[in-house]
Amino acid sequence: MAEKVVKVGLLGFGTVGTGVVRIVQGHQDDLVKQTGLGIEVHKILVKDKEKSRSINGLDNKITSDPYDIINDPDVDVIVEVIGGIHPTKEYILDALEQGKHIVTANKDLMALHGAEILAKAEEKGCDVFYEASVAGGIPILRALVEGFSSDRITKMMGIVNGTTNYIMTKMSQEGADYADVLKEAQALGYAEADPTSDVEGFDAARKMAILTTLGFRVPLKLDEVDVKGISSVSKEDIAYGKKLGYVIKLLGLARRDEDEVEVSVQPTMVHKDHPLASVNGVFNAVYVHGEAVGETMFYGPGAGELPTATAVVSDLVTIVKNMKLGVNGRGMVAPYKEKKLKDDSKKLSKYFLRLIVADKRGVLAQITQLLANKNISLDQVLQQPYNGGQQAEIIMVTHVAAKSDMNDVLLFLKDMDFITEIKSCYRVEGGE
Ligand SMILES: NC(=O)C1=CN([C@@H]2O[C@H](COP(=O)(O)OP(=O)(O)OC[C@H]3O[C@@H](n4cnc5c(N)ncnc54)[C@H](OP(=O)(O)O)[C@@H]3O)[C@@H](O)[C@H]2O)C=CC1
Ligand SMILES: N[C@@H](CC=O)C(=O)O
Ligand code: NA
Numbered sequence: 273m274a275e276k277v278v279k280v281g282l283l284g285f286g287t288v289g290t291g292v293v294r295i296v297q298g299h300q301d302d303l304v305k306q307t308g309l310g311i312e313v314h315k316i317l318v319k320d321k322e323k324s325r326s327i328n329g330l331d332n333k334i335t336s337d338p339y340d341i342i343n344d345p346d347v348d349v350i351v352e353v354i355g356g357i358h359p360t361k362e363y364i365l366d367a368l369e370q371g372k373h374i375v376t377a378n379k380d381l382m383a384l385h386g387a388e389i390l391a392k393a394e395e396k397g398c399d400v401f402y403e404a405s406v407a408g409g410i411p412i413l414r415a416l417v418e419g420f421s422s423d424r425i426t427k428m429m430g431i432v433n434g435t436t437n438y439i440m441t442k443m444s445q446e447g448a449d450y451a452d453v454l455k456e457a458q459a460l461g462y463a464e465a466d467p468t469s470d471v472e473g474f475d476a477a478r479k480m481a482i483l484t485t486l487g488f489r490v491p492l493k494l495d496e497v498d499v500k501g502i503s504s505v506s507k508e509d510i511a512y513g514k515k516l517g518y519v520i521k522l523l524g525l526a527r528r529d530e531d532e533v534e535v536s537v538q539p540t541m542v543h544k545d546h547p548l549a550s551v552n553g554v555f556n557a558v559y560v561h562g563e564a565v566g567e568t569m570f571y572g573p574g575a576g577e578l579p580t581a582t583a584v585v586s587d588l589v590t591i592v593k594n595m596k597l598g599v600n601g602r603g604m605v606a607p608y609k610e611k612k613l614k615d616d617s618k619k620l621s622k623y624f625l626r627l628i629v630a631d632k633r634g635v636l637a638q639i640t641q642l643l644a645n646k647n648i649s650l651d652q653v654l655q656q657p658y659n660g661g662q663q664a665e666i667i668m669v670t671h672v673a674a675k676s677d678m679n680d681v682l683l684f685l686k687d688m689d690f691i692t693e694i695k696s697c698y699r700v701e702g703g704e
Contacts, residue, residue: 278307278592279314281341281372283363284353285325285334288377288404289316291581292351293327299585307592315341317354342367349591351584352376361385368392368400373600375587377404377580383478383494386485390606397601399594401587406479407432407556409579410572411586416487416560417605423562425487429701430524432479434554434574435463435470436502437521440539441552444510444519450503462554472501473522473537480524483558484535488528490611498536505539509696512626512667513541516652517703519549525699532614536699541624541669543703616676622651622700623670623678627685628692631657631664635690642684643670646677663692669700 280296282289293313296303303311316334325334341347342363350367352374354360360381364374365388374393376382382389382402393400403413407430416425431437435457442453454471457463469475477497484492502522513520518541526535542549547569551557556574561567573579594600629635640650651669658665670678678697685691 275308277310277312278348278595279312279346280588281315281317281344281347281350281367282313282353283317283338283341283350283360284355285316285318286353287577288353288580288584289351290326291577292353292584293330294578295581295585296588303585303589303592307589308596309592311588311592314347315344317341338363339366342370342372347372348595349373349375349588351588352378353584354378355380357381357384361389364389365392368396368398371396371398373399373591373595374401375584375591376400376402377584378402379405379475379478379482383481386482387491393601394606399591399600399603401590402482403587404580404583406482407558407570407572408574408576409582410556410558410570410574411583412483412558412570413486414586415570416483420487420560420562420565423564425560425562426528427561428480428483428487428524428526428558429548430476430480430483430556430558431521431548431551432483432524432556432558432574433470433473433476433522434556435467436473436476437551437556438462438554439471439502440505440510440520440522443505443507444514445552447507447511449507450505471503473499474501476522476524476537480526480535480537483524484526484533485607487526487560488533489605489607489609490533491607492533492535492611496535496613498534498538500536500538502539504696506696509626509698512654513624513698515654516541516624516667516669517544518542518624518669518700519544520698521548521551523548523699523701525701529614529618531609532612532618534614534619539698541698541700543701546702549702616679617674619675620672621675622672622703623648624696624698624700625666625668625670626695626697627666628658628695629664629666630690630692631662632690635664636666638688638690639666639685642681642688646673646681648673648677648681665695
C-alpha cells in the first residue's frame with residue numbers, strides 16, 4: 273500500500289491522454305514499487321463532455337473547465353496532452369503559478385515557448401518534463417540530459433517524423449509517386465488531412481530545435497533551423513539514389529564544430545550502409561555522436577497511444593521520485609553555452625546533383641570545371657540518355673563541399689545555356 277497518492281490533472285483525453293490513463297491504471301503496482309507513492313488520475317479535461325470515451329467509469333472525473341483542475345489544491349501534477357500553442361501555454365503557465373509540476377507531450381509549445389515555460393518553472397521550483405515531445409516513446413531527451421551528461425555531443429541526426437518516413441519508405445519500396453503515397457498515408461490515418469506540418473518539415477524542425485537545445489546546451493530558436501520538406505522529392509531521385517547506393521530520408525541534422533552549430537531538416541541521401549538507412553515506415557530513430565562515446569543510435573515508435581504514453585508516465589514517475597526526495601525544480605539544466613551559428617562556408621557535406629543537359633561534346637567537362645573552380649571534386653557520376661536521347665541526364669555525387677560553394681555552383685549552372693534543368697540537389701550522409 274502506498275503511503276500517499278500523487279494526484280494528476282490530465283489535460284486532454286484523446287490518443288495520448290487515453291494511453292496515460294491505461295498505463296497509470298495498468299502499471300499501478302510497478303509505479304508504487306518504484307516510487308513508494310501511488311499515482312491517481314484525479315481529474316480529466318476534455319473539450320466535449322458528451323463524446324463517448326474508450327475507457328469507461330471515469331465520468332465523475334471529467335470536466336470541460338480547465339480551472340476546475342488548475343486551481344484544485346489537491347492536484348500535484350498537470351499532464352498536458354491537448355496540443356497546440358493556445359490555450360495550452362496559458363494553462364501551463366497558470367498551473368506553474370499554482371506550484372504544479374508539468375508533463376507535456378507538446379513539441380510545438382516547447383520548441384516555441386520552452387524557454388519561457390522553463391524560466392517560470394525555475395522561479396516556482398517546479399519540474400517540467402517533455403520526453404514525449406520528441407520521437408514519442410524513444411527515451412531520447414532523458415538520454416541526452418542524463419545518459420550523455422558526461423560527454424560532449426558533436427552530431428545528432430534524426431528521423432523524427434513518422435509520416436514522412438512512411439512516405440519516403442513507400443516511395444522507395446514501391447517506386448510510387450509522392451502524391452499517391454501521401455493519399456494512402458492519409459487514408460491509413462498516418463498523415464493528417466492538412467499534411468503541411470509533417471511534409472514541409474516543420475514538425476521535424478520543432479523536434480530538432482528541442483534536441484539541439486538539450487544535446488548541445490545552446491538556446492536554439494526554431495527559426496534558426498533550416499527547413500526543407502519532402503514534397504518535391506521525385507521517384508526518379510529515389511531511383512537514381514538507389515543506383516548510387518543511397519536512400520532518401522527526411523533527416524534532421526544538428527552538428528557542432530568548434531562550438532559553432534548548424535541545424536537543418538531536409539531530404540537527404542543516406543548511404544545504404546548507414547544505420548539510419550534501414551529505419552523504415554513510421555519508425556523514428558535518433559543517431560547521436562559524442563566525443564567520448566562515439567556513435568550511438570536510438571530507435572523506436574515516434575507516436576501512437578501507448579508508446580507515447582510510456583514517455584509521459586515515465587516523466588510522471590521522475591516527478592514523483594523528485595517529490596519524495598524533495599528535489600523538484602532542481603534537475604533541469606538551462607542551456608548554458610553561447611550560441612554561435614555557422615555560416616554556409618562552414619556547413620560541409622557531400623552533395624547529390626541531378627541535371628538535364630544538352631547532349632553535346634564537352635558538357636560534362638564544363639560542369640566538372642565549374643565544380644573544380646569551387647574546389648568540389650566528384651565521387652560518382654552517372655550519365656543516361658534523356659528525352660529519347662535528345663538530351664542527357666547527369667547524376668553526380670560530390671566529395672565534401674561547403675554549402676556556400678555548392679550554392680554558387682548552382683547559380684552558375686542556372687545561367688549555362690547547355691543546362692536544361694537542375695532537377696535536384698540533396699545533402700549526402702554516410703558512404704565515406
Ligand atoms: N498522437 C501521438 O501519437 C502523439 C502525440 N503527441 C502530442 O501529444 C499531444 C496530444 O496529442 P493527441 O492525443 O494525439 O491529440 P488528440 O487530438 O487525440 O486529443 C486532444 C485532446 O485534447 C482535448 N482538447 C482539445 N482542445 C481542447 C481545449 N481547447 N480545451 C480542452 N480540451 C481540449 C480533446 O478533447 P475532446 O476529446 O473532447 O475532443 C482531446 O481529448 C499533442 O501535443 C501531440 O503533438 C506527441 C507524440 C505522439
Ligand atoms: N506527426 C508526427 C506525430 C508525432 O509527433 C509524426 O508523423 O511523426
Ligand atoms: Na521521446
